[in-house]
Amino acid sequence: MLLALNFPDLEKHLLSWQIAKDLPKGASIGIDNSGQWATAKLKEYPPALCGGLSEAFIAVHRAHATDTAFGVSHEFHSRCSHMEATSFGDVIGRDYAG
Numbered sequence: 001m002l003l004a005l006n007f008p009d010l011e012k013h014l015l016s017w018q019i020a021k022d023l024p025k026g027a028s029i030g031i032d033n034s035g036q037w038a039t040a041k042l043k044e045y046p047p048a049l050c051g052g053l054s055e056a057f058i059a060v061h062r063a064h065a066t067d068t069a070f071g072v073s074h075e076f077h078s079r080c081s082h083m084e085a086t087s088f089g090d091v092i093g094r095d096y097a098g
Contacts, residue, residue, distance in 0.1 A: 010056045017052035 004010045028038040 004056075007056050007060055009059060010053075013056035013059065014049070014052035017048040017055070019048050 002010070028042055030038055032038045
């Protein structure tokens, strides 16, 4: 479940990205059979969920006036481009910080 305020079309955007007919209904609580935290795999969000959230955010942003005098610096764009993940491992890290 998501708490979403001021995202009037969030459900529409999420549904447009949905790739599975039936959504997972299980709960990931505690330790699994292998002794790992059952919530660890939930740290990585599905690409379709990320796409739906991004699309909804952009739609809300575009619905509001934008100050055309405001510009984003090249330095900021450069820094953000280095943060984009393009390769993924097969191992999920620890489910906690520390």
